[in-house]
Every structure is written in structure tokens, then in C-alpha cells.
Amino acid sequence: MGVDVATPAAATAVPVVGRTREVELLVAALDAGAHVVLEGPPGTGKTTLLRAVADEARLPFVFVEGNAELTPARLVGHFDPAQVLERGYSPETFVDGALAEALRSGALLYVEEINRIPEETLNVLITVMSEGELHVPRLGRIVAAPGFRLVAAMNPFDAVGTARISSAVYDRVCRIAMGYQSAGDENAVVTLRGPEVDEQWRAKVVALVRRTREHPDVHVGSSVRGAIDMVRITAALAGRRGRDVTDWRSGLDSALVALSGRIRLVESGTRTAEDVVRELYRAEFGEEPSADDDSDGADSPDGSPGGGAPGGA
Ligand SMILES: Nc1ncnc2c1ncn2[C@@H]1O[C@H](COP(=O)(O)OP(=O)(O)OP(=O)(O)O)[C@@H](O)[C@H]1O
Numbered sequence: 001m002g003v004d005v006a007t008p009a010a011a012t013a014v015p016v017v018g019r020t021r022e023v024e025l026l027v028a029a030l031d032a033g034a035h036v037v038l039e040g041p042p043g044t045g046k047t048t049l050l051r052a053v054a055d056e057a058r059l060p061f062v063f064v065e066g067n068a069e070l071t072p073a074r075l076v077g078h079f080d081p082a083q084v085l086e087r088g089y090s091p092e093t094f095v096d097g098a099l100a101e102a103l104r105s106g107a108l109l110y111v112e113e114i115n116r117i118p119e120e121t122l123n124v125l126i127t128v129m130s131e132g133e134l135h136v137p138r139l140g141r142i143v144a145a146p147g148f149r150l151v152a153a154m155n156p157f158d159a160v161g162t163a164r165i166s167s168a169v170y171d172r173v174c175r176i177a178m179g180y181q182s183a184g185d186e187n188a189v190v191t192l193r194g195p196e197v198d199e200q201w202r203a204k205v206v207a208l209v210r211r212t213r214e215h216p217d218v219h220v221g222s223s224v225r226g227a228i229d230m231v232r233i234t235a236a237l238a239g240r241r242g243r244d245v246t247d248w249r250s251g252l253d254s255a256l257v258a259l260s261g262r263i264r265l266v267e268s269g270t271r272t273a274e275d276v277v278r279e280l281y282r283a284e285f286g287e288e289p290s291a292d293d294d295s296d297g298a299d300s301p302d303g304s305p306g307g308g309a310p311g312g313a
């Protein structure tokens, strides 16, 4: 009750680009009955990978968003007060939370952002991992059905609570590190998730997003999500403006919208996120083609080919 268990019957194939090694490691760890933490920056495909593996192996799974409000009662379940008044404390008046549901059905419990959950909730998970069962006051024991495993995702850059993940948790889980994928793989992800656009232009969008991860003023750059959004927004914006998707201005405007909120700057820096995005955009797409060069990518009418905009097309 109140919790969605994604059943294999409802599953649709989730395509995963690349990641063959991580898929293999995750499948093996789950086969071995281990609990697993997937650790990597946002947007590195942790959820995608888990969904694909769960689908492929036809494993049911229960999804929980980890945050400061995830109390033990929310995770485990609670007695419905109105029902309790009428019928007293009994299994029928208990509303299963995600953990009770996963334990009973032998599902994978997928906890996003495990580092954000409160200490008491973390302790509940530690107990379940060690003992394979849960004791709920006035309800009794909930024993883990075969197949129950915890898979948690965690972002190493997240300042919230990362340090709190104690050695007690780490000692009970196996860890798979998820770094950023190669440019080729990220390109394939954007192709999969975004609209159809000029291939060379799309590759430059991916390159621009990758540059945000190396800029000295940036602490955390954009994930591939930024590239997916930039491609989508540019296509929409250029369409409204009656221009080709490779239009320089539309690309810059979209880059600002898609990326400026996604990059986190170093604290000592003096520049704004917009400045950094503009700089990187120019480095990747060149300077703006001259104003009277209206036709996208064509030589300028006054005879200067490209108008000094390398790769501006
Ligand atoms: N290898 C991949 N194959 C297919 N799609 C991918 C891949 N990696 C990322 N994506 C796409 O990028 C986006 C982010 O991926 P996902 O949600 O799996 O990341 P995440 O690591 O779970 O992020 P977060 O830490 O923010 O929860 C999604 O739209 C997803 O479809």
C-alpha cells in the first residue's frame, strides 16, 4: 500500500549506452546477494544502469528518494491512526513503507542520495543489512524475502552528509564507481535522449559540456543532462526564430539556459556562471559570425568566408 513496486511485467527495456563493465559488475554483485552502492557525480547514469539491470534480470524494485525528510517511519511504514482507532494495532492497519514493501516482496530497494538521509534512517538500513530482518514495534518482525537487496546511489561531490556515511555502512555494501563516460558515449546518450540534429554540431555541444568539468573556475561541471537540455532547447529556440539549429546566437542563449545553473563555481572565483559559459561557448563554437552573415554556416555576403568564426557553422 502506498508504495510502487516496479514489477518486471510493467518493465520496458531501458537502453544503456556503454557501461558494459559496470553492468557486468552490478549483475555479478547482485547475483552474489551483495548490497551495492553506486557512487558517482549526478547524471552519470546510476539510475539508468540500475533500472536496466533490474529489468533485464526481471527483478522487482522499489525506489526511494533519499532526503532529510526520510524518517524511519517513512521508510519502514506506519500505523494508520484512523484505522488504529477503529481496529487497533494489527498488520491490517499498518501501511507499508518502501522498506517493508521491498523486504516482503524480495525486491531491490533503490535509495537515491543515501548520504542525505537522517542518521536514524541510516541505522535502520544498517540493521536490515546485517540481520536480514526488521523489528517494528507493535507489528513484529518483517523478514527479508529472498531477493531483497539494497542498492544505493551516492554523489561524492555532494557536501550534504557524504562524510556521515559511516564505515558501518561502507562495510556492509560493495561499491561501484561511476565516472563520466567518454565523449563518444556521451554523444550517443544525447542522440538517444535529444531531437535529431546536425551530428557535428551535437558533438560540439557534448565537447562544450565536457569543458565545463575542466574549467579552473568550476568546482563541479555539468553532466550529460546539460548537453541533452542544450540540444533540446536550441532546437526549440532556433525553430521559433526560424533558424537552423546551428544558429550561433540560439546556441549561446540555450547554453546559458541549460548550463549556467548546472555548474558550481569554486568559492574563491570572481566570475559568474554566465561568464564561464560564454567563454566556453566561444572556445568551442568560435566568435559570433558577422551580423550581415544571415545564412547559417554560409560564406558571408561580403566575400569573407566564415567571417572569422572557426566552426561557427
Ligand atoms: N549510459 C547511459 N545510457 C543511456 N542514458 C544515459 C546514460 N547515462 C546517462 N543517461 C541519461 O542521462 C540522464 C541522467 O542519467 P541518470 O538519471 O541515470 O543519472 P544518475 O547518475 O542517476 O543521476 P543522479 O545522481 O542525479 O540521480 C538520463 O536522462 C539518462 O537517460
Ligand SMILES: [Mg+2]
Pocket (backbone or CB within 6 Å): 046, 047, 048, 112, 153
Ligand atoms: Mg539517479
